[in-house]
Every structure is written in structure tokens, then in C-alpha cells.
Amino acid sequence: MLNWDDPLGLNTKPATQVEEEKTVHPQTVEQTLDALNQPEPTTAPLADSAGAPVLGQPPVRVEDKRVINGLTDVNQLAPFRYPWAWEFFLNANKNHWTPLDINMAQDVQDYQHKLTTEERHVYENVLSYLTTSDILAMRNIGLAVMEKMTAPELQIYQARQVFEEAMHTWTYQHCIETIGLDQSEIYNRYRVVPEINQKIQIANRRLNSVLRPDIDLNDRDELNNFVLSYLFFAGVFEGCWFYNGFSPIFSLQRRGLMKGTAEQFQYIMRDEVLHASFGIRVVKQIILENDVTLDPKDIRDMWDECEAAEVDYANYILRDPILGYSAEDHINQFRFVANRRARQLNLDEPFPGVECTLTWLDEQANIRKEKNFFETRVTEYQTGGGLSWD
Ligand SMILES: [Fe+2]
Ligand SMILES: [Fe+2]
Incomplete structure (x- = not known):
């Protein structure tokens, strides 16, 4: 089964994870350097202030690359300073589907x-919240985060993430269209409810604070705010709110209801687990x-x-109980998943x-392999190498 804490199995020894990261994966860096026979270190900048390559300068050195505020040429992918980011990109490409592949x-x-009536209320509001949230998630990564990254292997995964959002x-x-819901009403609901x-306002406030053209991440206050914003989006917005946001629909799926929608959400959830883990x-x-x-x-x-905000949201969407899922379940699960994200951080x-x-x-959230999956799909969801979520 998919390990929700470590979807790619990159941290098989969580207790030593911090130490490994403090040394920035020395084995990987050294091996990469050896393989590429890098020249002697130099203090000369490898790109101008806009990240453009400078003619005649030495090649990019892996140890010069930085997540932010780096000065290396952002147009050169290798040597990889963050090989795990490339692994995320390769794995993300194994979860490819379109909503048209699933029978609704x-x-x-x-x-x-x-x-x-109570279950319809849950269903409609879950969709209403999620659709607004995913646009926010796309804008955050694509407009506010990607431009601040100075290592292309990070940007490439984030570009895939933008596509996925x-x-x-x-x-x-x-x-919404297939079920025949009133689109304008559903999409406008976040302004009414x-x-x-x-929840949308909390995310918008974070996003707007890092979506300004004049941000200098060499400024400690700006840097601190950017870290808090990215932490919120990865750890809470995607890591808790999205994760938890699908569960009311999975509870319907458990009772044999809205199985097409739930299957769509299973695919989305795979992406979101990677987004949260990467972020x-x-x-x-x-x-x-x-x-x-x-x-x-x-x-x-x-x-x-x-x-x-999650308590208020749960008490709204589940103001009248539905079978097998309560506001209290939803709230407690938020807290449980929040603890999981905090430990990861x-x-x-x-x-x-x-x-x-x-x-x-x-x-329930895992796509079970024993399912006769291809009967309802026009394409295979996986291309390339084996996708193991076990
Ligand atoms: Fe998403
Ligand atoms: Fe996401």
C-alpha cells in the first residue's frame, strides 16, 4: 500500500532523515561530482543576476546550486543537486489519466x-470547495513558487504539478457537468458560504503575500514569510485540507455510491500526496x-x-449527519493528518x-489492483516502468 508519509520510499530511515538532509545528501553530491569530473571550485558567478548563462564561465557545479537565491544557470538541468526532485517528476508521470477515462x-x-438531501449537500459542497482550491493551488505553484526556485530539477516537478492542478x-x-449541477451556482458558492x-480566504491571504514582483528572498522577513506560505500550502492546504477533503466522498464510495467521482478523487489524491510530500x-x-x-x-x-476553519467547514457540510461519516470524524481526521504532516516537517x-x-x-483511497479497472477506461493509466504503491 502507498506510504502516505513517504510516497516514493525516499526516506526509509526517518530517524536519520534530518542528519542526511543537514549534509545535503553528501553521497549523492560526491558521486555526481566524481562522475562528471568537475573542475576545481571557483567563486566566479555562473550566471548573471537574471540567471542567464555567462559565456566563458566554468560549468555549473552541483554544490553551487540552491533551492532559492542560487546563482547557477537555471537553464541547465544536470548535475542534479536534488536528485529526489527528479524522482518525484518521474513518478508523477506514472499517474496519468484524464477525467474522461472514468465512467460516471x-x-x-x-x-x-x-x-x-443531506448527502447531496455534502457532495455539492465538497466539489465547490475543491474546485476553487485547486485553482488556488495551481496559481500558488505556477505563479508564486516556481519563479523563486533556482534549481531547474525543482521547477520541472513543479511544472508537472501545475499541469496536474x-x-x-x-x-x-x-x-459538475456530468451530474448536471448548476455550474455558476457551484463555482460561486465560496463567495456565498x-x-x-x-478556508479560501486563508489560502488567498498566504498566496497574495508571496505573489508580489518586489519580493527579495535575501530579506529575512520576506524569506520567513515565503517559507511559512509554502509550508502552509504543502503541509496544510494540500497535505491536510485536500487529503481530508476527499474523505466524505470516499465514505459514499464505501457504501457503493458515487463510485465514479470517488475513483476520480483517488487519482487526484495520488497527485496530492506527492505534492504535499515534495513541498x-x-x-x-x-x-x-x-x-x-x-x-x-x-x-x-x-x-x-x-x-x-476546518471545524466550521465540517459542521457546515455535515450539519445534518450522513450514514457512516460525521463532522466529528472529519475534524478528528484533520487533526490526525496534521500531526502526520508536522512530523514530516x-x-x-x-x-x-x-x-x-x-x-x-x-x-479506500488507494486504487486497488484487483479491480477490473480497464473495463471502464479507454487508456491505461500507467505508462513507462512499474508503478509500485506497496
Ligand atoms: Fe490539486
Ligand atoms: Fe496539489
């Missing part, structure tokens, strides 16, 4: 004839390379604000002692 016919029947938006649109608006790794690397010290109060405030657990409420979620 039964979902139309389920929505019209089987879902209760657009695919996710298409997927929600496909569900305070409990959805609140968390980048954030940790920025912290190490730049000696960033996050204020514990800023982190605590982030968790508290996001928890309060080497932060204290924000909600210590919380147990997993949805013990079925990880299993």
Missing part, C-alpha cells in the same frame, strides 16, 4: 435517485540552506487558524494524542 453513468443515477480542476468540472469562504521536502531544504528559524507562535497560529505535533478516526481511509 452510475453517479448520475446515484445522485438523482439514491443520495439523500489544472487536470484536477477539469476533473471537478467534469463531475462563509464556511467555504473562510514539505523543499521547505525543509530551504530551512537548512538558509538557516531559517521559524517562530513557534507563527506555526501554532497557523495550526489553530486552520483547525478552526520535523515540527511538534499540533494535536498530540489524536487517534486515526477514519481507519479505512488509506485503504
Whole structure:
């Protein structure tokens, strides 16, 4: 089964992970240098201030590359300073699908004839929240984050991520259109429903704070804010809110309802697990390379604000209970997953002692191999080498 903490199996020894990262993967760097027979170090800049190559300068040295504020030529992929980023890119390309590949016919029947009013309320609001969120996620990575990266192997995965966020938006649109929901009403709902608006506003505030052309990440305050914003998007927005956002639909799927939508969400969730894991790794690397010290109060405030918003959201979408899934389940699962993300970030657990409420979620979210999958699809979802989520 997919390891949600470490989807690519890159950190098989979590206890030593921090030490490894402090030395910036010395084995990988040394091996890469040996293989490429790099010249003697030089202090000369390898690119001008705009990142353009300078004629006559020595080749890019792996040890000069930086996640941000680097001066190496951003148009040159190798040598890899961050080979794990390339691994994320290769793996992301194994999860390729389009929403048209999944049969939604039964979902139309389920929505019209089987879902209760309360379940329709859940379904519509989950879609409404997610579709607005995925556009925000796309804008964050594509417009605010990518331009600040100074190692192309990071940007290449993020370019794939931008594409995937657009695919996710298409997927929600496909569900909304196929089920026959009122598009203008669904898409406008985040402006009307305070409990959805609140979560969107939190993300918008973070995004707007790093989406300015005058940001200088050599400024400690700006750098600190950028790290907090990226940490929020990877650790909370994608790592908790998206992750948790799909679970009400998976609970319907468990009861044999809205299975097409749930299958779409399984594909999206695979992407989002990688997005969160990649973003968390980048954030940790920025912290190490730049000696960033996050204020514990800023982190605590982030968790508290996001928890309060999730509580309100859960109590809205599940104001009337549905079978097999409650607001309390949703809220506790947010806290449980938040602890998981905090551990990945080497932060204290924000909600210590919380147990997993949805013990079925990880299993339900996985695309099971025994399923007669290709009957309902026009293309294979996987190309290239073997995709192992076990
Ligand atoms: Fe997404
Ligand atoms: Fe994402």
C-alpha cells in the first residue's frame, strides 16, 4: 500500500532523515561530482543576476546550486543537486489519466435517485470547495513558487504539478457537468458560504503575500514569510485540507455510491500526496540552506487558524449527519493528518494524542489492483516502468 508519509520510499530511515538532509545528501553530491569530473571550485558567478548563462564561465557545479537565491544557470538541468526532485517528476508521470477515462453513468443515477438531501449537500459542497482550491493551488505553484526556485530539477516537478492542478480542476468540472449541477451556482458558492469562504480566504491571504514582483528572498522577513506560505500550502492546504477533503466522498464510495467521482478523487489524491510530500521536502531544504528559524507562535497560529476553519467547514457540510461519516470524524481526521504532516516537517505535533478516526481511509483511497479497472477506461493509466504503491 502507498506510504502516505513517504510516497516514493525516499526516506526509509526517518530517524536519520534530518542528519542526511543537514549534509545535503553528501553521497549523492560526491558521486555526481566524481562522475562528471568537475573542475576545481571557483567563486566566479555562473550566471548573471537574471540567471542567464555567462559565456566563458566554468560549468555549473552541483554544490553551487540552491533551492532559492542560487546563482547557477537555471537553464541547465544536470548535475542534479536534488536528485529526489527528479524522482518525484518521474513518478508523477506514472499517474496519468484524464477525467474522461472514468465512467460516471452510475453517479448520475446515484445522485438523482439514491443520495439523500443531506448527502447531496455534502457532495455539492465538497466539489465547490475543491474546485476553487485547486485553482488556488495551481496559481500558488505556477505563479508564486516556481519563479523563486533556482534549481531547474525543482521547477520541472513543479511544472508537472501545475499541469496536474489544472487536470484536477477539469476533473471537478467534469463531475459538475456530468451530474448536471448548476455550474455558476457551484463555482460561486465560496463567495456565498462563509464556511467555504473562510478556508479560501486563508489560502488567498498566504498566496497574495508571496505573489508580489518586489519580493527579495535575501530579506529575512520576506524569506520567513515565503517559507511559512509554502509550508502552509504543502503541509496544510494540500497535505491536510485536500487529503481530508476527499474523505466524505470516499465514505459514499464505501457504501457503493458515487463510485465514479470517488475513483476520480483517488487519482487526484495520488497527485496530492506527492505534492504535499515534495513541498514539505523543499521547505525543509530551504530551512537548512538558509538557516531559517521559524517562530513557534507563527506555526501554532497557523495550526489553530486552520483547525478552526476546518471545524466550521465540517459542521457546515455535515450539519445534518450522513450514514457512516460525521463532522466529528472529519475534524478528528484533520487533526490526525496534521500531526502526520508536522512530523514530516520535523515540527511538534499540533494535536498530540489524536487517534486515526477514519481507519479505512488509506485503504479506500488507494486504487486497488484487483479491480477490473480497464473495463471502464479507454487508456491505461500507467505508462513507462512499474508503478509500485506497496
Ligand atoms: Fe490539486
Ligand atoms: Fe496539489
